[in-house]
Amino acid sequence: MDVDGRGSPDGTPRRAARIVFFGSGSFALILLDALLEDPTLAPVAVVSTPDRPAGRDGVPTPTPVAARARALGLDLRQPATLRDGAAPGMLRDLAPDVAVAADYGRIVPEALLAIPPRGFLNVHPSLLPRHRGATPVPATIAAGDRETGVTIIAMDPGVDTGPVVAVSRRPLDGTEAAPALEAELARDGAVLLEETLPRWLDGSLSAVPQPAEGATVTRPLRREDGRLDPSSPAAVLERHVRAHLPWPGSFVELPQGRLIVLEASLSAGGEGSGSDGGDARPAAPGTIVADGDALALATVADLLRLDRVQLAGGRPMTGAELRRGRPGIVGAAVRVPVRESPG
Numbered sequence: 555m556d557v558d559g560r561g562s563p564d565g566t567p568r569r570a571a572r573i574v575f576f577g578s579g580s581f582a583l584i585l586l587d588a589l590l591e592d593p594t595l596a597p598v599a600v601v602s603t604p605d606r607p608a609g610r611d612g613v614p615t616p617t618p619v620a621a622r623a624r625a626l627g628l629d630l631r632q633p634a635t636l637r638d639g640a641a642p643g644m645l646r647d648l649a650p651d652v653a654v655a656a657d658y659g660r661i662v663p664e665a666l667l668a669i670p671p672r673g674f675l676n677v678h679p680s681l682l683p684r685h686r687g688a689t690p691v692p693a694t695i696a697a698g699d700r701e702t703g704v705t706i707i708a709m710d711p712g713v714d715t716g717p718v719v720a721v722s723r724r725p726l727d728g729t730e731a732a733p734a735l736e737a738e739l740a741r742d743g744a745v746l747l748e749e750t751l752p753r754w755l756d757g758s759l760s761a762v763p764q765p766a767e768g769a770t771v772t773r774p775l776r777r778e779d780g781r782l783d784p785s786s787p788a789a790v791l792e793r794h795v796r797a798h799l800p801w802p803g804s805f806v807e808l809p810q811g812r813l814i815v816l817e818a819s820l821s822a823g824g825e826g827s828g829s830d831g832g833d834a835r836p837a838a839p840g841t842i843v844a845d846g847d848a849l850a851l852a853t854v855a856d857l858l859r860l861d862r863v864q865l866a867g868g869r870p871m872t873g874a875e876l877r878r879g880r881p882g883i884v885g886a887a888v889r890v891p892v893r894e895s896p897g
Contacts, residue, residue, distance in 0.1 A: 570594040571755055574650040574670070576601045578617040581740045582657035585677055586619055588744035589654075590626070595751055599629040599648050603659050617659075637663055645669045651755060654747065655709065664711040672755055674709040675719060677747055679739040681705060683769035686714035691736045693772045694726075695797035698789075701725055702735070704743040706750055708761045713771070717761035720750040731796040777802045782815065784840040784888055787855035792818050806851065807889040808842065810880060811866035821850050821857035840888035849873035849883065 575586055575597040589595045600623040608615035616624065623630040629648075633641055642665050645653070652672035655662060667674050680690035682705040685697075694702045703723040707716040722742045726735075753759035780802035782791050795804045795818040804815040837843045837852040842860075844850075850857035850873075860873040865880070876883065 570596070571751065572649055572651045573597045573751070574599045574601060574645065574648050574653045575619075576653060576655040576658045576662065576674075577619045578603045578659045579657040580618050581679060581736055581743075583618040583622055584737065584740035585654070585656050585744050585747060586622060588748060592748060595748065597628070597654075598650065599631060601631045601633070601658075604632045604634055636660060636666060642666055642669060652751070654751075656743070661713070662709060667709055667711070675747075675750070675754065676707050676709045676714070676716065677743045678705050678707065678714055679703075679736065679743065681721065681723065682707060682714055682718065683764045685770055685772055687772035688774045689772040691732050691739065692775065692797040693770070695730055695732060695735065696790075696793050698728070698793055699726060700728075702739065704739050704746055706743075706746060707764075715764065717763050719754060719759060719761045720746055722746045729796075732799050775802050780804050781891075782806050782851065782858075782888075784851060784853045786853060788820055788851075788853045788858040789856070791851070791853060791858045792820055806840075807891070808883070808886045809889070810883055810886060813860075813866075814864040815851075815858075815860055815862075816864060816870055817862035819859045819861055821845050821859040838887070840890070842883055842886045842888075844877070844884050845873075847874050847877070849877050851888070 570593060573589065573595060575589065577583070577586060577600070586597070586600065589597060600619060602617045602620040602623065605614040605616045605620070607613065620630060620632060631644060633644065635641070641663070645666055646669055650670040653670045653674045654677065655674055656677040662674060678690065679702070680686075680694060681701065681703045684699075685693045701723060703721060705718055706720040707714065707718055710716040722745070724738070724742060750759065775798070780798050782794060782804050784791075784806075791804075795815050798804050804818075806813050806815070839852055839854045841852045842849055843852050843857065845857055845859050849860045849863075851860060860876075862870060863873055863876055864870045865876065
C-alpha cells in the first residue's frame with residue numbers, strides 16, 4: 555500500500571491514508587493538530603469520549619479533541635462505549651487503513667483492534683515498558699527519572715503491552731512540571747508519528763516485543779493522591795508537587811484549613827525549627843516552620859520550602875506573603891487523616 559504522499563519513483567502522487575484518530579485530552583490534541591497539517595495523514599474521522607458535565611452548572615463540555623473536531627467540521631464520533639455491537643460496525647464503515655490512539659481514556663476492545671488492516675498504533679508518553687497505564691507523565695516526575703520519551707506501539711489487548719514500533723527519547727533535568735513536560739512529549743510524539751506512519755503503512759517498518767524487564771504500571775490519580783506526606787523526604791515531596799500539577803495538586807491539612815502547595819523547592823537551610831533559627835532543635839515532621847522570611851514544611855529528611863501556596867478560600871501567594879498575613883501558621887502541625895481499620 556503506497557500512502558505516504560511524497561510521490562512514487564515514477565512521479566505519480568501517493569494517495570492519502572485513511573486514518574481514524576482516537577483521542578480525548580490535551581496530549582492527543584497536539585498529535586491531532588500535527589496530523590491535520592499533512593493532507594496525506596489527516597484523519598478521515600475522530601473518535602473521542604462523550605461530553606461530560608463541568609463546572610458548578612454541570613454544562614456538558616467536550617474533550618479538547620472533540621472541541622477541535624467540531625470547530626473544524628471533522629467527522630466526530632463520541633460513542634458512549636466501545637464494548638457494544640455498534641462500535642465494530644462504526645469502525646468498519648469508516649474503512650481505515652490504520653487507527654491511531656493517544657490519550658483516549660478508554661480501553662479499545664480486541665474486537666476493534668483487528669479491523670484496520672494495519673491495526674491500531676498507540677502514542678504513549680513514556681519509555682515503555684516503564685510507566686504503562688493512565689498517568690505516565692506524573693509517574694516519571696515523581697520517580698525522579700533522568701530520561702523519558704515517547705513510544706509508539708502496535709496495540710494488543712493488554713494495557714500498553716504491545717510491540718514497539720518507534721521510540722523518541724529526551725533527557726530530564728529534574729525541574730520539569732507535569733503540564734509542560736506533557737506538552738513537550740506531545741510535540742515529540744507528533745514528530746515521531748509523522749515519521750512513523752508512512753513507513754508503518756507501506757510495511758517497511760516492523761514492531762519488536764517490549765522488554766520483559768523494567769515494566770511498571772500507573773493508575774488514574776485520585777484527589778487523595780495529592781496529599782503531601784511529611785514522613786517522606788523533602789526531595790520526594792518536591793517531585794510530588796511538580797508531578798501532580800494540575801490534578802490532583804498537592805496539599806496538607808492544617809488547623810487553618812487546607813493549604814495547597816503550588817510550587818515548592820528544597821530548602822538550603824537543612825533541618826529547620828519552628829522559629830527564625832534561634833531554636834536549634836529540629837521540628838517534628840509535619841510542622842510548618844520559618845525558613846528565612848518564608849515558610850517550609852519539616853519532613854523526615856530536610857525542609858520542603860513552600861514557594862507558592864494557596865490557603866483554602868484565599869488567593870495564590872508566596873510562602874513569605876502567607877507568613878506575613880498569618881504569622882500564627884508557623885508552628886502549625888499537619889493534620890493526618892484517620893484511616894479506618896479494615897473489618
